[in-house]
Amino acid sequence: MSDRPGGPDTADPGPVLRMRSVRKTFGESLVLREVDLEVAPHTVTALIGASGSGKSTLLRCANLLEEIDDGAIWLDGEEITDPRVDQDAVRRRIGVVFQAYNLFPHMSVLENITLAPRRVHGVPRAEAEQRGRELLERLGLGAKADAYPDRLSGGQQQRAAIVRALAVRPRLLLLDEITAALDPELVAEVLEVVRDLKEQGMTMVLATHEMAFARDIADQVCFLDAGVVLERGSAEQIFHAPREERTRRFLRRFTDSGRL
Amino acid sequence: MTLAKEEPDRGEPLAPGGQDPYVPSERRLARERYKRTRSRRAVAVAALSSLVTAAALVLVVVNAPGWSRTRETFFDAGYAREALPLVLDGLWLNVRLLLVCGAAVLVLGMLIAVARTLPGPVFFPLRALAAAYTDFFRGLPLIINLMIVVLGVPALRLQGVSVDPVLLGGTALTLTYSAYVAEVFRAGIESVHPSQRAAARSLGLTNRQALRHVVLPQAVRRQVPPLLNDLVSLQKDTGLVSIGGAVDAVRAADIIVGRSLNYTPYLVAGLLFIALTIPMTRLTDWVTARTDRRRAQGGLL
Numbered sequence: 001m002s003d004r005p006g007g008p009d010t011a012d013p014g015p016v017l018r019m020r021s022v023r024k025t026f027g028e029s030l031v032l033r034e035v036d037l038e039v040a041p042h043t044v045t046a047l048i049g050a051s052g053s054g055k056s057t058l059l060r061c062a063n064l065l066e067e068i069d070d071g072a073i074w075l076d077g078e079e080i081t082d083p084r085v086d087q088d089a090v091r092r093r094i095g096v097v098f099q100a101y102n103l104f105p106h107m108s109v110l111e112n113i114t115l116a117p118r119r120v121h122g123v124p125r126a127e128a129e130q131r132g133r134e135l136l137e138r139l140g141l142g143a144k145a146d147a148y149p150d151r152l153s154g155g156q157q158q159r160a161a162i163v164r165a166l167a168v169r170p171r172l173l174l175l176d177e178i179t180a181a182l183d184p185e186l187v188a189e190v191l192e193v194v195r196d197l198k199e200q201g202m203t204m205v206l207a208t209h210e211m212a213f214a215r216d217i218a219d220q221v222c223f224l225d226a227g228v229v230l231e232r233g234s235a236e237q238i239f240h241a242p243r244e245e246r247t248r249r250f251l252r253r254f255t256d257s258g259r260l
Numbered sequence: 261m262t263l264a265k266e267e268p269d270r271g272e273p274l275a276p277g278g279q280d281p282y283v284p285s286e287r288r289l290a291r292e293r294y295k296r297t298r299s300r301r302a303v304a305v306a307a308l309s310s311l312v313t314a315a316a317l318v319l320v321v322v323n324a325p326g327w328s329r330t331r332e333t334f335f336d337a338g339y340a341r342e343a344l345p346l347v348l349d350g351l352w353l354n355v356r357l358l359l360v361c362g363a364a365v366l367v368l369g370m371l372i373a374v375a376r377t378l379p380g381p382v383f384f385p386l387r388a389l390a391a392a393y394t395d396f397f398r399g400l401p402l403i404i405n406l407m408i409v410v411l412g413v414p415a416l417r418l419q420g421v422s423v424d425p426v427l428l429g430g431t432a433l434t435l436t437y438s439a440y441v442a443e444v445f446r447a448g449i450e451s452v453h454p455s456q457r458a459a460a461r462s463l464g465l466t467n468r469q470a471l472r473h474v475v476l477p478q479a480v481r482r483q484v485p486p487l488l489n490d491l492v493s494l495q496k497d498t499g500l501v502s503i504g505g506a507v508d509a510v511r512a513a514d515i516i517v518g519r520s521l522n523y524t525p526y527l528v529a530g531l532l533f534i535a536l537t538i539p540m541t542r543l544t545d546w547v548t549a550r551t552d553r554r555r556a557q558g559g560l561l
Contacts, residue, residue: 065458092464102459106477115473116463168463 014077016041016172016203017062022071024054024061024227031057032227035071039172039220042201046214046235049224050250055207056099058224059174062205063094076171092120095165099177101157103149103164109136110145113164121168128167135163139193155186162193173197175206211251211260215239223247336524343516343525350512351532357430357498357508362491364434369441374471376442377449390442397439402497406432410504425504433501437494444486448479488544492537499533509533 019037023030032054039045047055060066062073064080064087073081080090104112113135114128123131136142139159149157158178165173175194179187191213197204198217208214214221214235221238223231223246231244239260242248254260321327375383375390397405409432414423422428452475460470480487502511509532513525 063462065462088461088464088466091462094462096459096462098455098459100455102455104456104459104474104478106481115460116465119469119473120464164463 015039015074016076017205018074019058019062020072020074022058022061022073023069024057024066025069030227032061032068035227035229037222037229039203039205041203043203043219044198044217045205045220045222046218047205047207047222047224048209048211048214048238048250053224054227055224056176059096059176059205059207062172063096063174064090065096088120092116092168093171095168095170095173097158097161097165097173097175097178099180101149101154101161101181103157103161105149108146108148109141109152109160112149112160113167116164116168132163132167135166136160139163140189153186154182155189158182158186158190159193162190162197166197171203173202173204175204175208177207177209179208179210211239211254215260223250225250333521333523334527336522339516339520339522339524340528343513343528346512346516347509347525347529347532350507350509351529351536353426353501353506353508354495354498354533355536357426357433357501358491358495361430361433361437361498362494364430365437365441365490365494366487368434368438370445370476372438372442373445373449374476376446377471379467394439394442397436398443400436402432402436403500403503405436406500406503408432409435410501425506426501429501429504429506433494433497437490437497440490441487444483444490445479447486448483449475451482452478484544484548488541492540495537495540496533499529 015038017037017039019035022032022035022037024032035054035058037045037058047058049055057066061068068081071081072079075090075093079085080087103109104115107115110129110132113132114123114125117123117128117131118125133142133145136145139162141156141159141163144152144156144160149160152160158181162178178194179190182190187210191210194204194206194213195217206214206218216235218235221233221235222229223238223242223244225246231238231242231247233243238247239251242251251260324330372390372393375386376394378387406429410425410428413421413428449471456474456478457470460474461467465473499508499510502508502514505511507515509529510526513529516525517523
């Protein structure tokens with residue numbers, strides 16, 4: 001987090017992530033259809049929509065954890081859905097934080113964090129550990145470096161998972177409903193971290209049910225409905241003047257329950 | 261919500277040096293007194309019933325019409341003394357076979373298990389081969405496998421191929437047991453949740469790195485008890501190499517029995533085998549408990 005995640009192309013303001021007509025099916029069910037998305041550098045894009053609307057699948061496709069059926073995806077102008085592309089090299093440039101943290105239970109927090117820098121990027125152990133401890137310190141987890149994940153609270157585990165994703169200095173960070181498995185009292189500490197990351201200029205795409213948070217942090221909001229980006233716009237526009245009836249109906253559920 | 265994990269309570273640590281002014285309440289003391297009484301009673305009942313059962317068994321056996329005959333042929337101290345050094349000598353061969361075959365089985369079993377879980381159409385032949393191997397050697401009775409290898413291979417009179425019954429017997433044991441162990445490892449690999457692999461791949465680890473650093477360590481740790489089961493079983497089955505003429509503990513006992521028609525040496529060999537497996541079981545229990553404890557304390561591993 002020390003260095004602004006800018007990369008060599010700061011002169012070129014092209015999108016970090018671009019999706020064009022992405023289609024994805026699982027067997028008989030059509031999960032994404034004709035999805036277009038552009039994510040500019042140092043911006044936050046929030047994906048909102050009901051469960052099963054395709055938010056998580058979209059993120060997994062962006063990271064090549066799922067293979068798309070049709071369309072194309074570019075990362076920094078390079079088409080990553082080209083079958084000749086080294087997928088492992090692409091994933092190295094994208095960090096992912098999962099809903100269920102997915103920390104490695106047989107490794108200490110520090111080992112979780114240094115695994116990819118050491119094994120994938122060839123960083124020497126001492127250096128990787130020093131940087132790992134610095135990152136943990138900054139996220140208030142300095143004392144937990146040598147603990148195992150099962151001794152951490154949910155919020156601590158999720159913050160450790162964020163550090164793990166950041167340790168490889170990703171170009172883009174994908175956050176997949178990272179607070180959905182947390183107790184309400186622990187949500188705030190995780191969202192605070194995401195806010196800090198935005199301050200530091202990290203480019204992020206997040207799927208979320210935290211509407212108030214999406215409204216505060218997102219530069220761009222996409223409302224997904226049945227695998228289609230039904231409406232997109234600034235947070236201001238989507239939350240205060242949604243054009244589509246379905247968007248209005250979706251958001252009303254949050255306003256009615258006082259969560260927005 | 262996919263997460264349904266119980267979170268352990270993490271209370272405040274007790275004040276060091278006994279500065280905690282807590283005094284156990286009368287209710288707690290009464291509760292503990294009651295629990296102590298109850299457990300004392302349970303122990304007494306268990307001890308008594310064990311004694312009664314043992315006494316009944318002894319009475320049945322001792323009063324059996326053929327008891328004196330049986331005692332002479334199975335529990336003869338003289339033959340036991342005579343057999344012990346020879347059987348122990350043979351047992352050393354079993355131990356060496358166990359060490360060498362055990363190591364070979366673990367390596368081969370792991371390779372087969374990994375081959376069976378390789379993704380993609382490129383690896384289809386490897387997967388099919390590994391599946392055929394486990395199907396074949398798990399189905400083939402060990403004794404028949406041993407006879408084919410130990411007796412059949414020398415009959416071919418191939419140049420440069422060993423006819424040593426120990427070597428051939430060890431090979432047969434390794435063939436069969438690596439098929440069992442491969443299945444244990446495979447079950448372990450498949451028990452690791454796919455999200456773990458996804459997390460590893462999302463960090464840029466290759467499939468092989470994800471397997472090596474994330475999936476296999478978790479798989480192996482979970483499978484320690486069933487692996488030990490197979491190793492204990494292998495240890496007993498090392499006795500079967502005697503069918504090729506190798507003098508192990510069973511064969512050593514056999515030789516004395518053949519000469520004396522007294523079966524005590526078998527009993528000696530059997531007890532020695534049992535004595536061998538007990539430390540192995542305890543060792544694994546200890547290793548498992550230690551890793552659990554370390555993880556629970558969050559210490560360095």
